[in-house]
Amino acid sequence: MSAHWRKKQSQDRYFRQAKEEGYRARSAFKLIQMNQTFKLIRHGDRVLDLGAAPGSWSQVAHELVGPEGQVIALDIAAMEPIPGVMILQGDMNSPQVQEEISKAAGGEMDVVLCDAAPSVSGLRDRDHALSIELAESALHVARQLLRPGGSLVVKVFEGESFPAYLQEVRRSFATVKPHRPSASREESREIYVVARGYKR
Numbered sequence: 001m002s003a004h005w006r007k008k009q010s011q012d013r014y015f016r017q018a019k020e021e022g023y024r025a026r027s028a029f030k031l032i033q034m035n036q037t038f039k040l041i042r043h044g045d046r047v048l049d050l051g052a053a054p055g056s057w058s059q060v061a062h063e064l065v066g067p068e069g070q071v072i073a074l075d076i077a078a079m080e081p082i083p084g085v086m087i088l089q090g091d092m093n094s095p096q097v098q099e100e101i102s103k104a105a106g107g108e109m110d111v112v113l114c115d116a117a118p119s120v121s122g123l124r125d126r127d128h129a130l131s132i133e134l135a136e137s138a139l140h141v142a143r144q145l146l147r148p149g150g151s152l153v154v155k156v157f158e159g160e161s162f163p164a165y166l167q168e169v170r171r172s173f174a175t176v177k178p179h180r181p182s183a184s185r186e187e188s189r190e191i192y193v194v195a196r197g198y199k200r
């Protein structure tokens with residue numbers, strides 16, 4: 001049995017498991033795994049989920065924060081409602097939309113998540129540049145909204161600007177780790193930046 005075969009099998013397992021557990025996407029398990037590793041989201045937290053559709057990360061975040069917490073989800077696409085989650089629609093790269101997010105938040109957040117991804121063209125450099133643009137917007141929003149000590153998790157398609165992005169995140173957070181959850185597809189170029197201990 002090759003390692004490739006074993007990984008494919010377990011990825012099909014995530015797809016099935018997501019259906020069984022009522023999550024809207026298999027990506028749910030990436031957040032569940034990262035939260036187990038890094039203890040990012042706690043009961044009572046306020047969480048902002050950027051690039052949230054169809055909504056599995058928001059479902060997971062909502063379960064983790066419980067009724068005392070709050071989850072705000074934003075996507076450029078329309079999203080089916082999730083009971084207990086505030087849903088906004090707009091382009092996270094737009095300054096007006098970033099302003100709307102701040103207004104909706106109405107105060108500091110404990111965690112900012114960003115699983116946003118551009119529509120993939122297959123042109124490696126282009127997809128990377130668009131992904132970095134989204135990741136920069138997530139960092140900008142996090143700098144506006146996170147409480148000191150808060151966390152940011154952001155997806156990036158790897159490429160030449162990744163080291164510079166990582167360095168920029170390091171300016172604002174005490175601990176920054178690039179991380180690939182095992183629920184990520186093997187062929188994917190995505191990597192998550194897990195940044196904790198926000199410093200103003």
Ligand SMILES: C[S@@+](CC[C@H](N)C(=O)[O-])C[C@H]1O[C@@H](n2cnc3c(N)ncnc32)[C@H](O)[C@@H]1O
Pocket residue numbers: 024025027028050051052053054055056057058074075076077090091092093115116117118119134
């Ligand atoms: C991989 S999906 C997110 C999956 C989600 N985390 C989940 O678990 O259901 C990436 C999302 O990023 C969104 N997106 C892409 N560009 C965006 C932008 N400029 N502003 C907001 N959302 C964006 C897409 O519409 C898509 O829904």
